[in-house]
Amino acid sequence: MAQAYSIERSTRASRITAIVALLALAALAAAPWWAGRADLRLLGEVYSFVALATLWNLLAGYAGLVSVGQQAYVGFGGYALFALAMFLGVHPLLAIVLAGIAGALIAIPVAPLLFRLQGAYFAIGTWVLAEVFRLGFAQVSSLGGGSGISLPAGVVAGIAASRPLREMLVYWVALAIAVAAIGFVVLLLRSRIGLALTALRDSELASESLGIDIWRTKLLVYVGVAGLTSMTGAFIFLQKLRVSPDAAFSVNDWTAYVIFIAVIGGIGTIEGPIVGTVIFFLLRETLADLGTTYLMILGAVAILVMLRAPQGLWGWFAARTGLTLVPVRRRVVFSDQSK
Amino acid sequence: MTILTATGLSKRYGALTVTDNVSLSLGAGEALGIVGPNGAGKTTLFNLIAGTVRPDAGAIRFDGRDVTALPARERCHLGIARSFQIPHPFSGMTTYENVLVGAAFGRRASERASEARAVEVLELTGLKRKANTYAGDLTLLERKRLEMARALASDPRLLLLDEIAGGLTEPECVELVATINGIRAEGVSLIWIEHVVHALLAVVDRIMVIDFGRKIAEGEPRAVMESQQVAAIYMGMDAEMAHG
Structure with a gap:
């Protein structure tokens, strides 16, 4: 018997999105030729926040693991990069990848401890973990102790032959990290694990009864996110050229802003964190001169969005237009039925 | 026996x-x-x-x-499946995907075999027409039927x-x-x-x-x-x- 059905995943909108995204990616990859040095730096920062928000969103929006301690991995990645580059002479760009692997490895023993905690207790536990990391790295005098350390000029010069080339390389690495983070989330959600993840988000009871290993699924997501967050952290501090415990494990910079981005963009959507990052940087670049008033405006925007569009701006938009740019759902089409 | x-x-x-x-x-x-x-x-x-x-x-x-x-999950792998009296649908997924979860994780079958099993079960339980409807949008009766379909999909x-x-x-x-x-x-x-x-x-x-x-x-x-x-x-x- 011929197969009387087919499984479709893409939609018209998603095919157009794929083309637009590729064009945008090509344009962004060419930025060193059309953007100034300051713009490249800013874009690098934007990419790192796209990555952080996308990863946090996977954790909170899909796996139900609301962490307020992802700065643990940002800081760990930063310090890992400095240690690898300074003590072992590893090329900084390679060190970013190694920092990611180290972050994932450290998450494996950490996860079982945190997973014993539920809901709000889990959130607090992640924060405590980040503080433990901060206090731990502050004790390492060879990494500058409590006051931090700068990346030696020799290491920086070792990235590439000339300064423009170095800045170009660093920029591309940032772009690659953002693309990797988004790609990771999309591929994961489209896979078997994604099916399990969406199922257990809706009902853990039914998931367990249908044979899904909840613990292992969450562990996989937590470890994957930890690894990529550490890579992003390594990049962030390579760009900053200086790391200190307070900057590396800042709950404000690496978690509060990231949650702000995910919440205003739309938790539980792939598009949300990207939209949120753009809005966040627009606000920051136009209002940052206002000092504390800027923070008050950020707070007001967050409150307004949460009240008026609890699904975030992208969630609000998607609900009205029915538009999904990145398809993770499956449609079954029967050949004996017209659509 | x-x-x-x-x-x-x-x-x-x-x-x-x-x-x-x-x-x-x-x-x-x-x-x-x-x-x-x-x-x-x-x-x-x-x-x-x-x-x-x-x-x-x-x-x-x-x-x-x-x-x-x-x-429960290991008993499911051995072949015990259940429906819940109060339906617990995966609301954010379509009916087809709900059933696919049962097929894909119950027996740990391959992707293609799971798809085929899910479609087969949709036809068997009369949910074929609702295949692409989000489970959250189903009526109570359809949700009860989905409970049975999902359990059945795990073979x-x-x-x-x-x-x-x-x-x-x-x-x-x-x-x-x-x-x-x-x-x-x-x-x-x-x-x-x-x-x-x-x-x-x-x-x-x-x-x-x-x-x-x-x-x-x-x-x-x-x-x-x-x-x-x-x-x-x-x-x-x-x-x-x-x-x-």
């Missing part, structure tokens, strides 16, 4: 004993009906067999293996159905009975908790009556349903008055 044996199952919540020393055994391919008033502990018995809840005492053997200590050897006929119209009920008899014909063993007695009688080989967590009667369906104990429970009379 017996597929399921439960001996001396007990479960207490504080001072309340919801399952009180219940034993049962089920032959391969057999269908057992469970009746009893609301709050009698029928669903708890399912929770114990499926592994959602651990018993305080007693043991459960499935297919010759002691499964008392196994979590169980023992299927536990918890009150899936309530609220159906007569033609729907006939259709459901036909579907369940079709499942039985494939050799699946069945335990079915149901208040709609005539639907139950059209399917099961044996009926067990539970009241206050205890097994109070068991045997040939019609004989049990016409017995004094059942009359007493369902008519609110005690046994002497019923026969007095």
